[in-house]
Amino acid sequence: MSLLEVRNASKHFGNLIAIRDVSLKVEAGELRAIIGPNGAGKTTFFNLISGLFAPTRGSVWFEGQNVTAVPAHRRVRLGMARTFQITEIFPELSVRENLRIGAEIAKGYRLRPWLARSEAAAVARSVAEILALTGLESKAGRLVGELAHGDQRVAEIAMALTLEPRLLLLDEPTAGMGDQETYEITRLVHDLHREKSFTIVLIEHDMRVVFHLADRISVLDQGTLLAEGRPEEIAANAAVQAAYLGKAA
Amino acid sequence: MSGESARKLGVIAAIWVLLLLVPVWMPLLGGYTALATRVLVLGLAAMSVNFLLGFTGVLSFGHAAWFGLGAYGCGLMLKFVALSTPLAIVGGVLLGGIMGALLGAFIVRRRGVYFAMVTIAFGQVFYYIAFQWSSLTGGDDGLRPFYRQPLHFGLFQIDILSDDRAFYYFVLFCFAIAVAVMGFILRSPFGRTMLAIRENERRARFLGLPVELHIWIAFTLSCFFAAYAGALYALVNNFADPLVLHYSQSGAFVVMAVMGGMRSFWGPLLGAALFVVLQDYLSSITVNWQIYIGVLFVVVVLFFPRGLLGVIGRKVS
Numbered sequence: 091m092s093l094l095e096v097r098n099a100s101k102h103f104g105n106l107i108a109i110r111d112v113s114l115k116v117e118a119g120e121l122r123a124i125i126g127p128n129g130a131g132k133t134t135f136f137n138l139i140s141g142l143f144a145p146t147r148g149s150v151w152f153e154g155q156n157v158t159a160v161p162a163h164r165r166v167r168l169g170m171a172r173t174f175q176i177t178e179i180f181p182e183l184s185v186r187e188n189l190r191i192g193a194e195i196a197k198g199y200r201l202r203p204w205l206a207r208s209e210a211a212a213v214a215r216s217v218a219e220i221l222a223l224t225g226l227e228s229k230a231g232r233l234v235g236e237l238a239h240g241d242q243r244v245a246e247i248a249m250a251l252t253l254e255p256r257l258l259l260l261d262e263p264t265a266g267m268g269d270q271e272t273y274e275i276t277r278l279v280h281d282l283h284r285e286k287s288f289t290i291v292l293i294e295h296d297m298r299v300v301f302h303l304a305d306r307i308s309v310l311d312q313g314t315l316l317a318e319g320r321p322e323e324i325a326a327n328a329a330v331q332a333a334y335l336g337k338a339a
Numbered sequence: 340m341s342g343e344s345a346r347k348l349g350v351i352a353a354i355w356v357l358l359l360l361v362p363v364w365m366p367l368l369g370g371y372t373a374l375a376t377r378v379l380v381l382g383l384a385a386m387s388v389n390f391l392l393g394f395t396g397v398l399s400f401g402h403a404a405w406f407g408l409g410a411y412g413c414g415l416m417l418k419f420v421a422l423s424t425p426l427a428i429v430g431g432v433l434l435g436g437i438m439g440a441l442l443g444a445f446i447v448r449r450r451g452v453y454f455a456m457v458t459i460a461f462g463q464v465f466y467y468i469a470f471q472w473s474s475l476t477g478g479d480d481g482l483r484p485f486y487r488q489p490l491h492f493g494l495f496q497i498d499i500l501s502d503d504r505a506f507y508y509f510v511l512f513c514f515a516i517a518v519a520v521m522g523f524i525l526r527s528p529f530g531r532t533m534l535a536i537r538e539n540e541r542r543a544r545f546l547g548l549p550v551e552l553h554i555w556i557a558f559t560l561s562c563f564f565a566a567y568a569g570a571l572y573a574l575v576n577n578f579a580d581p582l583v584l585h586y587s588q589s590g591a592f593v594v595m596a597v598m599g600g601m602r603s604f605w606g607p608l609l610g611a612a613l614f615v616v617l618q619d620y621l622s623s624i625t626v627n628w629q630i631y632i633g634v635l636f637v638v639v640v641l642f643f644p645r646g647l648l649g650v651i652g653r654k655v656s
Contacts, residue, residue, distance in 0.1 A: 180535055
């Protein structure tokens with residue numbers, strides 16, 4: 091049983107077919123990159139997986155369960171956490187508060203009027219762990235909205251980690267970053283995958299990052315799955331090269 | 340960190356000392372105690388609006404409905420059911436709060452302008468009911484007669500009808516309970532989910548939050564607070580008329596909250612104080628007093644978007 095399976099998914103927006111009959115299997119422990127030219131439907135595909143909207147046809151399975159009709163917030167509780175291409179955080183709260191909210195929801199405390207001392211301590215512990223893991227400790231007291239762009243991206247990943255996800259969906263983690271920031275976030279994702287053995291699916295434009303990180307790569311082009319395979323197979327694939335260079339093979 | 344919390348504690352202590360000593364300093368400034376009572380009650384209503392607006396990020400333009408239902412519920416209890424001030428308050432709170440909870444279920448799926456529009460519409464429904472159902476509500480003439488009753492404590496009783504000062508302290512006591520509960524909620528894990536929704540609804544949803552459910556709970560709590568304020572308002576006036584249900588009253592609450600500072604807990608109380616005092620003072624000079632409050636509101640929104648308390652807070656820190 092794959093951790094995540096998408097079966098023949100299509101998504102239509104009126105006349106526009108954004109995703110056409112795409113299937114995907116991601117095994118536990120894998121790091122999968124989804125690449126493709128602009129407008130290939132990568133983010134739409136992510137939205138289908140995470141439940142922002144339902145596919146027009148096809149189905150999404152998570153840990154053997156059909157989650158096609160499961161709303162987004164409940165997919166999160168099943169173990170799917172995601173980040174967005176445009177950072178989605180709580181800008182006017184501190185980094186620590188951002189993570190604390192995630193940790194409290196993950197531990198099922200969201201409706202609680204108060205926490206027992208031991209529960210509050212458990213929340214604080216998991217927040218501290220993730221701050222250490224993501225290197226945000228020194229910025230924990232600052233408002234997320236005031237951090238540098240790169241740190242905001244890291245904070246969003248940190249928020250996803252508070253949910254103790256079994257599948258981490260990262261939409262262009264290096265979007266808008268300089269070289270140094272790209273290097274740091276690549277290392278973070280690498281560590282999450284190799285050392286913490288998170289299963290990760292990421293969309294990425296930076297090919298250095300993709301080929302450095304990915305176990306397998308899926309290539310989308312004009313809403314269809316163009317190719318899938320190990321990085322060296324994808325690099326050698328003529329159809330992929332054509333799609334990227336915009337010429338016939 | 341500890342310096343900050345010490346400062347906050349100091350501010351809160353100062354606010355309560357100020358409120359407790361109102362009967363002492365109010366007359367010195369040319370005011371009267373009953374004016375402060377109105378400030379507390381309308382301030383509580385504005386704080387209930389701000390519970391949604393400032394802390395959940397949802398604008399209700401119909402809170403007069405729950406406020407007014409609280410007032411009518413309280414008045415009807417006193418007039419027809421039982422001559423007991425506490426029971427009347429409970430009646431008002433339940434009427435407004437439960438109605439808010441029921442109708443809130445239809446409202447919480449809407450967002451932004453649509454949310455505000457639907458709250459106005461529901462609010463106006465109750466206005467017209469109170470207006471038309473003369474046999475029960477007194478219609479346009481308002482609900483009367485009813486009077487707040489002395490508080491019985493076994494061996495002694497407190498006359499809150501003719502003793503302004505005693506009534507002020509009674510209202511302050513009721514206000515303190517509501518404010519304590521409100522503050523407690525905002526510091527709870529649930530309260531933090533409200534902030535999460537205010538800050539970024541999509542992120543909240545993708546942290547696993549059933550956003551609509553949480554907005555509904557926040558809305559319902561807010562309606563109970565508004566109804567509580569409304570019940571007290573009926574006691575202040577010994578009277579309830581359909582205008583307490585009118586959308587212009589809802590607008591006044593929003594103005595108080597925004598003027599005082601919607602990101603601050605106490606801002607709406609300051610806004611209400613300003614509103615009530617200006618109204619009291621200006622309306623004795625001109626019938627067009629609202630235009631002055633309107634101008635002030637525009638100035639605050641344009642130049643101090645965080646409200647008066649937002650400005651003061653920044654100066655202090």
